[in-house]
Amino acid sequence: MSTTAMGRLVRAELKLMTRDPLVLTFVFAFPVVTMLIIGGAFGTAPDPAFDGVNPSHWYVASYLTVVIAAIGLVMLPVHLASYRERGVLRRFAAAGFPRWSFAMAQLVVGLATTVVACSLLLVVAAPVYGIPAMHDWWRVAVALPLGAVAFVSLGVLLGSVLPSARSAQAVGLLIFFPSFLLGAGGPPPHVMGAVVRQVAGPLPLTLLTNAVRAPWLGLGPATWSLVAVAALAVAATVLAARRTAL
Amino acid sequence: MTEPDVVTVRGLRKVYRGRVVVDDLDLDVPGGEIVGLVGANGAGKTTTVECIQGLRRPDAGTLRVLGHDPVSQAEQLRPLVGSQLQDSALPDRLRVAEALDLFATERAHRGGELLDQFGLAGRRKSAFASLSGGERQRLFLVLALLNSPRLVILDELTQGLDPAARRNVWAAVRQLRAAGTTVLLVTHEMDEAEALCGRINVMRAGRIVDRGTPAELVDRHARQATVSFTMADPPAGLLVELSRLDGAGEVQREGARVTVHGDRSMIAYVGAALVRWGRVPTDLSVRVPDLEDAMLSLLAPEPAAGAPAVDGSGGPGLPDGIEFAGGLQ
Numbered sequence: 001m002s003t004t005a006m007g008r009l010v011r012a013e014l015k016l017m018t019r020d021p022l023v024l025t026f027v028f029a030f031p032v033v034t035m036l037i038i039g040g041a042f043g044t045a046p047d048p049a050f051d052g053v054n055p056s057h058w059y060v061a062s063y064l065t066v067v068i069a070a071i072g073l074v075m076l077p078v079h080l081a082s083y084r085e086r087g088v089l090r091r092f093a094a095a096g097f098p099r100w101s102f103a104m105a106q107l108v109v110g111l112a113t114t115v116v117a118c119s120l121l122l123v124v125a126a127p128v129y130g131i132p133a134m135h136d137w138w139r140v141a142v143a144l145p146l147g148a149v150a151f152v153s154l155g156v157l158l159g160s161v162l163p164s165a166r167s168a169q170a171v172g173l174l175i176f177f178p179s180f181l182l183g184a185g186g187p188p189p190h191v192m193g194a195v196v197r198q199v200a201g202p203l204p205l206t207l208l209t210n211a212v213r214a215p216w217l218g219l220g221p222a223t224w225s226l227v228a229v230a231a232l233a234v235a236a237t238v239l240a241a242r243r244t245a246l
Numbered sequence: 247m248t249e250p251d252v253v254t255v256r257g258l259r260k261v262y263r264g265r266v267v268v269d270d271l272d273l274d275v276p277g278g279e280i281v282g283l284v285g286a287n288g289a290g291k292t293t294t295v296e297c298i299q300g301l302r303r304p305d306a307g308t309l310r311v312l313g314h315d316p317v318s319q320a321e322q323l324r325p326l327v328g329s330q331l332q333d334s335a336l337p338d339r340l341r342v343a344e345a346l347d348l349f350a351t352e353r354a355h356r357g358g359e360l361l362d363q364f365g366l367a368g369r370r371k372s373a374f375a376s377l378s379g380g381e382r383q384r385l386f387l388v389l390a391l392l393n394s395p396r397l398v399i400l401d402e403l404t405q406g407l408d409p410a411a412r413r414n415v416w417a418a419v420r421q422l423r424a425a426g427t428t429v430l431l432v433t434h435e436m437d438e439a440e441a442l443c444g445r446i447n448v449m450r451a452g453r454i455v456d457r458g459t460p461a462e463l464v465d466r467h468a469r470q471a472t473v474s475f476t477m478a479d480p481p482a483g484l485l486v487e488l489s490r491l492d493g494a495g496e497v498q499r500e501g502a503r504v505t506v507h508g509d510r511s512m513i514a515y516v517g518a519a520l521v522r523w524g525r526v527p528t529d530l531s532v533r534v535p536d537l538e539d540a541m542l543s544l545l546a547p548e549p550a551a552g553a554p555a556v557d558g559s560g561g562p563g564l565p566d567g568i569e570f571a572g573g574l575q
Contacts, residue, residue: 004352005351008348008350009348012337012344012348016337016339016340086335087331087333087334087335088334088335088336088337090301091329091331091334091336093301094299094301094324094329094331094334095324095349095389096324096351098321
């Protein structure tokens with residue numbers, strides 16, 4: 001039953017994801033639109049505030065993690081909490097879907113959405129700002145999937161803890177926007193005050209963005225950020241698995 | 247030959263946050279029958295069937311469902327059980343045909359036929375959110391029957407259905423029994439239980455307080471019938487005779503309205519007496535007790551003091567359909 005059930009569940013969830021206005025807005029439209037706006041706001045000339053790189057490229061390299069955060073902090077918690085609140089999960093369980101299968105399906109759907117939404121972002125960015133050259137591609141290639149797993153697991157965890165769709169939306173947005181402004185899509189760290197920079201530094205999205213952007217733009221290996229993201233991925237996955245009887 | 251029991255529950259106990267919701271409950275569901283589990287809201291019916299389905303872990307007791315332990319052997323059991331759950335839903339944007347694809351296992355057949363039978367064939371492409379309450383209930387029933395289950399658990403089956411749809415669903419449930427499927431029906435609609443169930447278990451405050459056929463329950467808990475008619479000036483001798491008939495009890499007179507109380511055997515004697523006196527009323531009405539009367543009597547609030555306790559919980563259970571304790575469910 002399990003493999004077949006998982007396949008059916010993933011197929012249905014992927015279809016439903018494409019019909020969800022919250023997903024279409026937050027995961028696909030929001031990162032693209034904000035990247036286009038802020039990427040054009042600071043011009044394309046190398047700028048010391050952006051570690052001497054082209055600001056547009058700075059944001060193109062940063063916004064892939066915005067997609068990941070939108071999936072993990074907004075899409076999945078709301079989706080899961082809504083299903084639990086309305087008895088959808090109970091119905092799936094009674095129909096023979098193993099308890100872990102739904103969380104696993106969300107993991108697959110979350111990662112698939114990441115790939116599609118990130119691709120869309122790059123497709124839109126390419127003719128407008130160009131895709132910056134990747135200096136240390138393998139670190140980026142490690143950081144992105146690790147970050148996706150970390151945030152998708154965080155999303156599953158939040159969705160399994162928060163009691164209703166409304167509370168999931170409230171908590172998700174409350175975490176997402178400060179993380180977005182301080183750690184990925186907002187002003188560069190160099191123009192932030194010392195206190196704000198200290199607050200922003202350890203945020204998961206800041207760490208992930210740093211682990212992707214720095215090696216991508218040739219600003220350093222960002223090894224500690226990568227290690228922190230890996231640790232977060234392991235911790236969030238273990239907690240989400242325990243919480244969902246995975 | 248009697249069919250072996252499909253469900254056997256002994257000493258089931260479930261406690262939520264210190265409150266006993268199901269207490270020392272025994273239940274047998276023989277194969278091939280429609281068995282009712284009835285009781286007021288909060289009696290613990292839904293919790294009981296959720297334990298039977300393995301959706302909740304009992305605090306005490308043993309359960310065997312089609313030879314399986316519902317908790318430790320859930321994966322083997324669930325394909326054999328079809329469920330129509332109270333207070334549950336499908337994803338809003340899932341279409342009817344997609345729901346059938348999602349829930350269909352290798353045991354599934356005749357999905358299209360079931361959609362036809364329950365009047366949903368024209369709604370294949372409709373999203374769940376666009377279905378009316380009755381259509382949703384019918385879709386749940388289709389999904390419950392989709393995989394040819396050996397046991398079907400129906401919780402508040404006809405909630406939200408109009409009378410015609412209810413009759414349609416009842417007919418489908420009777421067909422299930424005719425095909426040999428066992429049905430456990432949870433309801434607080436007494437007409438539904440009376441119409442469908444061969445045996446009924448009555449729950450109150452987490453315990454079974456009585457069980458039997460609908461007729462046995464009515465006989466035990468609602469023997470009283472009433473005959474009433476209008477007679478402007480009844481002869482005094484007639485009223486005396488009515489009060490002395492076999493099975494008759496009190497005779498009440500309110501204006502021109504005469505009401506005779508008694509057990510059901512009294513009904514024929516009252517009719518015969520009226521004919522004998524040549525005073526046959528044109529508006530004679532007879533009210534015989536039904537299962538609802540029996541339940542009202544059985545589930546009536548107990549006297550505050552001196553009455554034996556029904557259970558050890560000290561109060562009513564939590565409402566049916568309580569949130570799952572932890573995790574995704």
